[in-house]
Each structure stands twice: as structure tokens, then as C-alpha cells.
Amino acid sequence: MSNQKVLVVEDEAPIRQMIAFNLMRAGFDVTEVGDCQHARSSIADERPDLVLIDWMLPDLSGLELTRMLRRDDAYKDLAIIMLTARAEERDKIQGLDGGADDYITKPFSGRELISRINAVLRRSGAAPDEELAAGNLTLKPESHRVFCADEEIQIGPTEYRLLKYLMSHQDRVFSRSQLLDFVWGQNVYVEERTVDVHVQRLRKALSCCGADGYIQTVRGAGYRFSVDETAENSVD
Numbered sequence: 062m063s064n065q066k067v068l069v070v071e072d073e074a075p076i077r078q079m080i081a082f083n084l085m086r087a088g089f090d091v092t093e094v095g096d097c098q099h100a101r102s103s104i105a106d107e108r109p110d111l112v113l114i115d116w117m118l119p120d121l122s123g124l125e126l127t128r129m130l131r132r133d134d135a136y137k138d139l140a141i142i143m144l145t146a147r148a149e150e151r152d153k154i155q156g157l158d159g160g161a162d163d164y165i166t167k168p169f170s171g172r173e174l175i176s177r178i179n180a181v182l183r184r185s186g187a188a189p190d191e192e193l194a195a196g197n198l199t200l201k202p203e204s205h206r207v208f209c210a211d212e213e214i215q216i217g218p219t220e221y222r223l224l225k226y227l228m229s230h231q232d233r234v235f236s237r238s239q240l241l242d243f244v245w246g247q248n249v250y251v252e253e254r255t256v257d258v259h260v261q262r263l264r265k266a267l268s269c270c271g272a273d274g275y276i277q278t279v280r281g282a283g284y285r286f287s288v289d290e291t292a293e294n295s296v297d
Contacts, residue, residue: 065182066090068109070100070126071144072119076167080113080144083171084178097121101129104136108243111178116145116156124159131160135242140181144169193228196288198272200228209270219244220263227276227286236283260284 067084071077072095081091092109094100097120104112112130114123121129123143130136143161145152156164162181165174193200199208200221207214207224216224222244227235235243237253245255264273277285 065111066092066107066109067178068100068103068112069093070095070097070112070118070123071115072096072117073115076115079171080174083174086171087175089178095119097123097126100126104130104139108136108139111140111142111182113142113144113178114161116143116147116152124156127156127160142177142181193225195228195231195286196272196275197270198228198267198275200225209267209272212270214266214269216263216266219259220266223259223263224276224286227284230286232285232287232289234279234282234285240284256284 065088067089069077069080069084069091071080071093074095077093077095081093084091092103092107094103096118100112100114103109114126116123118126123145127141127143130139130141141161142163142165143156144165144167145156146167147153147156153164153166162184163177165177191202193202197210200206201208202225205221207216207221223240226240226244237256240256241253260276260278264276267273267275275286275288277287279285
């Protein structure tokens with residue numbers, strides 16, 4: 062089972078429900094919305110791994126939504142597949158040039174859809190069930206578990222999401238506000254101090270096997286994950 066999150070943006074309920082049924086049967090975690098406004102809120106609240114966007118939507122076109130997402134630094138790498146009845150070559154070119162990673166013409170089978178989704182996820186680096194390993198830590202998304210030198214570590218759900226995000230972007234520094242956006246969601250209003258609290262909890266959980274030093278504070282900038290515990294500018 063994949064456990065990957067897919068947002069379906071489709072205004073025709075029967076089509077949307079059929080897509081969601083096929084995706085859930087394939088193991089995806091599915092959210093459904095019927096317009097661009099709700100799509101943007103859903104993406105901000107809980108960033109999906111991939112978005113399926115219908116071209117014709119009641120408020121904005123799917124193409125406009127795709128272009129808006131590509132202009133936003135937070136979502137420029139988000140995997141997007143456009144769904145449409147438009148089969149003309151110029152429409153496909155317009156959709157792909159607008160930022161879609163793939164373009165599926167209606168009608169399509171459930172098997173084709175799943176195959177296309179998995180292909181896009183592989184290309185985007187968001188392949189289902191991909192383990193993350195660094196130093197003596199291993200994070201296994203398929204079972205939602207973290208191991209240190211083959212011993213399982215018990216951490217809370219927020220600490221798990223924080224560790225997963227940092228391990229997915231090793232040696233990159235993130236500010237507190239960026240971590241709030243990427244881990245908590247843009248529509249969640251909490252103080253930046255919240256990040257510090259959960260970083261401390263994560264370090265405490267990792268300290269049992271000496272991996273707490275992987276979560277590094279960068280003075281005046283934020284936090285990063287690095288197995289190089291002597292990295293320049295890192296302080297406790």
C-alpha cells in the first residue's frame with residue numbers, strides 16, 4: 062500500500078468519486094474537492110504528494126490553478142497531473158507548458174490512471190514507500206516507524222513529520238516559518254516557538270541512540286538535518 066496523499070480536484074461528483082474509489086483501492090490517501098478555492102485551502106492545510114486537476118472547473122480553470130501553484134516557491138515541485146476531455150495536441154502542449162507533469166485525456170481506465178500517477182511520483186522523487194536513511198537512522202513511511210541502529214524509536218506524530226521532512230532535505234537549512242508551512246500547513250496558525258518545542262522533543266527521542274546531533278540549529282537561520290555534527294554554524 063502506498064500511503065501517498067493525492068488531492069482530486071474535479072467538479073463532477075460521479076467522476077470524482079470514481080477516481081477516488083480507484084485511488085483508495087490502490088492504497089492512496091485521497092482528498093476530494095470540487096473547485097480551485099477549496100483545492101488551494103486543502104493544499105495549504107495538508108500538502109499532498111500529487112494533485113489531479115480537471116481542466117474545466119467552476120471558479121478558475123485547472124490550467125490557471127496549475128500555473129498559480131508553479132509560481133509559488135512552496136509548490137513549484139508539487140507533482141501535478143491534469144485531467145481533461147480536451148484531446149487536441151495544442152491543448153496537451155498548453156497543459157504541459159503550464160506546469161503539469163502529465164496530461165490524461167478522458168475517458169481513461171483506473172489502471173491507466175494509477176500507472177500514470179506512480180510514474181509521475183517516481184520522477185518527482187516522491188515514490189511510494191521510499192525509506193529514508195542517514196547515519197544510523199532509518200525512517201520507514203510505509204509503516205510510519207523510525208529505527209536507530211535497528212532499534213525502533215518512539216516519537217510523536219508531529220515529530221515524525223518534522224523528522225521526515227528534514228531527512229528528505231538533508232543539509233538544507235529551513236527557517237521556523239518555512240517548517241511551519243511545510244510540516245504544519247500554511248493555514249495552521251501557531252507561533253514559531255512551536256517549532257522549537259517540537260525540535261527539542263525530537264532531539265530527546267533521538268538522544269537514546271546518539272542521533273540527536275543530526276537535528277542542528279543554525280544561528281540566525283533555523284534548523285537542518287545533517288549527519289555531519291561538526292557542520293559550520295551549527296549550535297546546540
